[in-house]
Amino acid sequence: MSFHKEKNIKVGNIVEKSLNGLKSRLDNNGIVLTQNQEGYVEPNKFTFNPPASLSQIKRFKEETGLILPADFQSFLLLHNGAQLFVHPYYGGGVDLLSLDQMLDYRFDYLPDGCFIIAYLFDGCQIIVDTNKYKAGNKTSYLWYLDSCCPFEDALDLQMNFELWLDRLIIAQGCGYWHWPSSTGNTYYKQR
Template sequence: MNQIAAVLDGLQQKINHGSTFIQRKYNEIGQAKFNFPAPVTAASLAAFEAEFNQKLPSEYQTFLELHDGADLFILDDGLGLVLYSLDKVIESTIEAKEDGLIDEDFDYFWVIGEVNEGYLLIHTEHAKTEDTPYMYWKYHEGTTEDADPIDQNFGTFLEYSIIAQGDVFWEFKDFSIEKDNYFVDEDPPKEDVKPPLPIKFVDSVRVEIEYPISKTDSDYEYTVSIYEGKSGKERLMSRHEGGSRFNKLIEDVRNRLSGRQFHYSLINVFQTESRFWENEEETGDSLIINESPQKQGLSYDGYRAFADQLPRPLPGWK
């Protein structure tokens, strides 16, 4: 496995275990979002070479052959690391030259993405050899005349970006305790001081879905119980009545689990039909026993696995 594939595989494992709550500089915290598109097409690679008459750096092309762009560590403010698809690289680079963002005297750049209110660039002249660092960055304002070198090629840049959770790691070394008043302000307004959200690590969580008595009643309700711990009874996290649509119920469960900002190693979901049916029209009895109630148990390796493949209702329900 090559370096790019190994780094992305490690990130995927982290996401699948639900470890997506991140913290960056200036107390930027939250549940990060990720997107990994399909590999780049041969047509896009051919279009790129035809447009710029130059091959891509090998590490960058290796990444595109795994994913044609990616969204990494995106918080609610939209900031994070965005790597464009190759088609968008072509479009953005052409537009940047037309709009003057790529200065005519500094026109040896491709625009390949964005990070922290700035553009991510590849220096095309440096990219002609693997021995010269070609990754650059600049603020959205201004032109490429002001581009700053990151001093890395794409593979190391990607790995360091993942370690830094989508932050501009190359600026960390520039912090000076003498020049930068990072933590202390004179008489800071109290409303500007935001305490961090509590993060709780939970080995496992148990979601129990009890089906209603009647299938025919249009306003029947599921009952959902969510417990912490392997035994499922240590502490009741929430209990509420779901709506008459199973999909809506599961969305509510998903939102409830993600909204608490917990880290779950394992999520177990148990669905059980009621042992009784209402069936007055067929039998005249107000209540009869369901002799073979359906049951289903599912296990998910972390919150992300649960969110990516939500459970379906038992047969006959909706």
């Protein structure tokens, strides 16, 4: 088996590649079997919205005054929202918000320049911090926040959207950002 590694990968290219790889594994109903912790195998459904138009993206920017990171714009131009890793019977999964949903889900508890781009199966949110992005931090602007907690308790994911999405697909929908804190002792205590 050989692995191909590109040099000089451009920000935004990973989004399309990751989604194409995922879609190639889906059946005609948008379902794939995934394996999660402790060997649990289940079907997961994927639904992708039609692309956003450049005028929709422009309208979002004008209405909010926010910057959309380049890699996240790449996603929106492919799909203006998506539902990933949804169990066909039990729901859950990851809801990547459309531009209209992002407008609807603007909350005062978020700092200026921050907005929600995803709701997760565990009731948490993925948040873009445009302040970090504007400061030149193009590869580390995402936060993970439990819906019940103030923003001060948010976890800095230290990655951008395309890296988060690529790893989410590789981890088959699991919250991989918690893995470094899940040692052998804590893993078994959580069960």
